[in-house]
Amino acid sequence: MIKPYYKSKDKNFYLLKGDTMELLPKINHKFDMVFADPPYFLSNNGLSIQSGKIVSVNKGKWDKSKDYGYVNDFNRKWLKHIREVMKDDATIWISGTMHNIFSIGQILTELDFKILNIITWQKTNPPPNFSCRYFTYSTEQIIWARKSKKVPHYYNYELMKQLNGNKQMQDVWKLPAIAKWEKSCKKHPTQKPLSVLTRIIMASTKPNAWILDPFTGSSTTGIAANLANRRFLGIDQETKFLEISKCRKLEIENEQTAELYRKKISGFNTKTEFNKYLKTEPKPIEKITLGFCRKKDIPSLTKTNKFYFHAIEQNNFVQDFPTEILDAKELFLYQGGRGKPLYFTGHSGKIKEIKLKHKSQIKRKENSKTEYYYEVTLKENFKFDKSNSNKLKPKILFDKKDKTNKELLRKYLPTITTKERIVKNTRLNEN
Ligand SMILES: C[S@@+](CC[C@H](N)C(=O)[O-])C[C@H]1O[C@@H](n2cnc3c(N)ncnc32)[C@H](O)[C@@H]1O
Structure with a gap:
């Protein structure tokens, strides 16, 4: 590390x-x-x-x-x-x-x-x-x-x-x-x-x-x-x-x-x-991050303001200094991906803070070899808004030419994007 x-x-x-x-x-x-x-x-x-x-x-x-x-x-x-x-x-x-x-x-x-x-x-x-x-x-x-x-x-x-x-x-x-x-x-x-x-x-x-x-x-x-x-x-x-x-x-x-x-x-x-x-000086657009979840995770997730990303990095190096995720202001949950359509569950929340933590510092049930996690704390518990639930084609959202996104997805790392990008891509998908 x-x-x-x-x-x-x-x-x-x-x-x-x-x-x-x-x-x-x-x-x-x-x-x-x-x-x-x-x-x-x-x-x-x-x-x-x-x-x-x-x-x-x-x-x-x-x-x-x-x-x-x-x-x-x-x-x-x-x-x-x-x-x-x-x-x-x-x-x-x-x-x-x-x-x-x-x-x-x-x-x-x-x-x-x-x-x-x-x-x-x-x-x-x-x-x-x-x-x-x-x-x-x-x-x-x-x-x-x-x-x-x-x-x-x-x-x-x-x-x-x-x-x-x-x-x-x-x-x-x-x-x-x-x-x-x-x-x-x-x-x-x-x-x-x-x-x-x-x-x-x-x-x-x-x-x-x-x-x-x-x-x-x-x-x-x-x-x-x-x-x-x-x-x-x-x-x-x-x-x-x-x-x-x-x-x-x-x-x-x-x-x-x-x-x-x-x-x-x-x-x-x-x-x-x-x-x-x-x-x-104008400030740049606010970034959001997309968190993968399974259907069965949703009931427990909606009762909390915490979300964990696997912090697997290149050559198994985890760093205690900024990766893209620390720029995120909001978190959206999705299911699917990796070849299957992405489905935004409609759950999201404004981010209070993101910290890198060793697994010994967090209570987790998941059985995984991951040593480090990014712990995302939301300002409030996850909120559900039906208008935020969209089906998207992953290849549209995660542009093939965009190497960073592709790599991040492959490694289960949090994916950073902007709200505008999702909205734009939703429209593309609806056409
Ligand atoms: C020219 S000075 C930089 C001065 C700097 N611009 C400033 O305003 O203070 C170069 C610095 O590089 C460091 N340095 C040289 N080789 C290095 C290396 N291989 N790895 C890390 N630091 C190195 C030196 O210790 C030195 O402080």
Whole structure:
């Protein structure tokens, strides 16, 4: 079982500890967006200047300089795993410098990603070049790519235009390097500024989106995501960085601090623009979940507000962090399926909470090998409404091309859909 290193109270911020290469294949959740700031492999005992002082460029063991072959293999491996946890319409942003960006660009193309833009982040306050033999390094590149060549991605064109004085936002972003107030929880050696991550998140995700950072460090991505009402999972192998991440999340649990930080983030026309925009941003459609039941279950189910889903996951890994089901707001019961017509029994209920539980924690009569269950608690007992009982052809509801639905059904996992989809499909069936 993957147990998070940290799970925030609001369940919008999760951290996993370990090697990202080992953890990614165990994740059975699909993300809307990925931001990755992988090791640049530039710690070569060189020197640089920071706040007027000569400092070593070494960031840590994880960043030790390696040959090009090693860097390529490393990038190929994590990018392959990342593809598997991205939704079909998801995009990925990867930041880098000349040390790794060519390798990443090449591998993205090899793996069939479609490169959308290469953003140049021009730091308005870069440190001077110590050797005086090169131009000052003042930029970092951020590649934006989408998973599929065919499936369109989301781009918040209007907001980006608004942030650029009502002219199309360009691919050179002038934003300052990290500010002092962003280091209130100790500093990560390569901490990104919230302004860069906020722009990335606002440009490419909708509210409630799930964002993944496989090299999370101090979790700038997660902090920007939560400040923008998006959700986050971060992975890092070092406890000290996960502790900085946790401290940063605890800070913004105080709504006044969160509001203040949103005012301080650069890249907006006014101090209040970000807060104001978030208040008016349209929320996505509410999801429902479909629970399979047998006819004989119905009398007992109608006397309760509980429902259990088998939590069987890929390779028998169950995770204590979000799977699709935790997004569901309402539960509908159905019978049939797996080749037979689906029959909605008409029983449904609004969901209060969904928790992952071990079988020893729940009273069950069913004889099954399942170790873990999702326990769904409804706000009230199941309600019966005849108008909700429909017969549907499974192949219509669970679109053949929709791989996620097919897989979920096969594994007895809860199926997430929207009410609109059921209504639409009912009409199709009646025709
Ligand atoms: C460039 S830093 C990310 C900094 C981050 N963007 C921030 O704002 O704090 C890369 C991070 O990846 C972590 N890391 C490197 N290799 C890793 C691996 N194989 N698995 C997990 N974490 C790794 C390092 O510990 C480091 O914190």
